[in-house]
Amino acid sequence: MLDPISRVRRFNRAVTSAVGALDTSFLGRGRPLGAARVLNAIGHGRSDVADIRDYLGLDSGLMSRLLRSLEEEALVETEAHHDDARRRVATLTRSGRREFAAYEALSNAQAEGFLAQHSQREALLAAMDLIASTLTRERIALDEMDPRSAEARHCLGEYYAELGRRFSQGFDVSRSRDPDAKDMRRPRGTFIVAMSDTLPIGCVGLKGTDHGYAEVKRLWVAPSARGLRLGRRLMEAVEDAARDLGITLLRLDTNSALPEAGQLYRSTGWREIPRFNDDPYPDLFFEKRL
Template identity: 70%
Template sequence: MLDDISRFRRFSRAVTSEVGALDTSFLGRGRPLGAARVLNAIGHGRTDVAAVRAYLGLDSGLMSRLLRGLEDEKLIKVTTDPDDARKRRATLTARGQKEFQAYEHLSDGRAQDLLVKYPHPETLLEAMDLVASALGREKWILEECDPRDPAARYCLEEYYGELNRRFDGGFDVSLSCDPDATDMIRPRGCFLVAMSDGLPLGCVGLKGTDKGYAEIKRLWVSPAARGMGLARRLMAEVEDIARDLNIDLLRLDTNSALPEAVRFYQTGGWTEIDRFNDDPYPDFFFEKAL
């Protein structure tokens, strides 16, 4: 049997081959993967050169060579930031935009071909999400947004779907207090979404009330990121926001069908209290003084 290191290296070889990392002409467009990735990042709106370099994890020397090559091909234009002369910005030319679109079409087709070949594409995608989340862990971003925004709605729908599968009798959000999360918007509260390179990985809401406390609601982490500390990051951030809003007491509730959530709160500085609402679903109640 293969040991752990051998399995990891087997995986690395398979991915290297699949993504064309060693090709001198990535997807047949005449340039290697590195240059194509820089073009892709710029095409997706990352115009700050330093931000592109950080996003791709490139050293400054290689980044400069790749930019020069793309400039020589007249695919990009590099200029000084008009608001900060220390920064450089890269934008696609008309020719670069066409090349970017060609890569997008070819990349989408390559992904589709792989998924069609695999007998259980959803299982494969779940494994890909897990690997991408783990490898990109240092680049997770917590963003504050309106709970009605697309990324927030994605997380909430995934959260409701999981509750529906795990609760006896299912789950209907319309029976909960504030089903539209309208109290999770400043200045009463807030809503946070964790993002990993465009994929929403988790969320949490801070619901303002007029009862002398605020509530933590809808803490959810994708299966692709569980066990990696994301829930604690979300909770720490939302608690900091609560302090900024001059909230000094938080409460939350959960259900015994979610034993991992119960343990999380029991070990996270929360104190179990008596029921404080008439929501039909929870049977555990906690509070925390800030």
């Protein structure tokens, strides 16, 4: 009754029936689920027909018919792709947007209803994040992004906040050697964000210097994504990027208040070296030759 497998299966049962309830509420709008799914995919910004088909895993014949039924309802319009007339592009009409908004309202109401069940909202959300990250683990994409992008800035903000909580003396970015964004852009360096669906859940930066090495900076993994070995994946990705940029020597600094980081570096071929900068926060320094 309490073994791990039973607990997972209890979770499966609970969640299956909740998912079914949402489908039922969608059916309440008088449209088969297939058509509703296509409408929602378009509403969420997918316009290329092949893309929608791929996303929803539909056969091209079925997809075509679903689109036709949405067109008959005057919810969707299709036109040829502007530079490949074989492809079709779907957009919502005015009433299509209204109908999409109604589905969104149903989804949002269901989500709110769920949150309202619990008096400790944040704990519930953290549990959901943890499970969502675990389930989508194999679909987490590591994308190179501009360090000034919204996704990167989100990660950096969380990273600084966490340092502030974990360092006994707090953390003030301005006292640290804030890496200039341009040093973390190709060709000097790069910045990699781990994306789970549209949610940034981790990052790492590679900062070019003029001293014969590049620095790995800002390695961070969202609390909900810890335990998924994402730190390791990010480090592998940043090392690959460095190799790609022709960099042969990497350095990084960290703090012994972050033991899981030191642990990771030591177990992946990094060698501890003496202090190589005068940043006030780090007390541990590593180097790796590629």
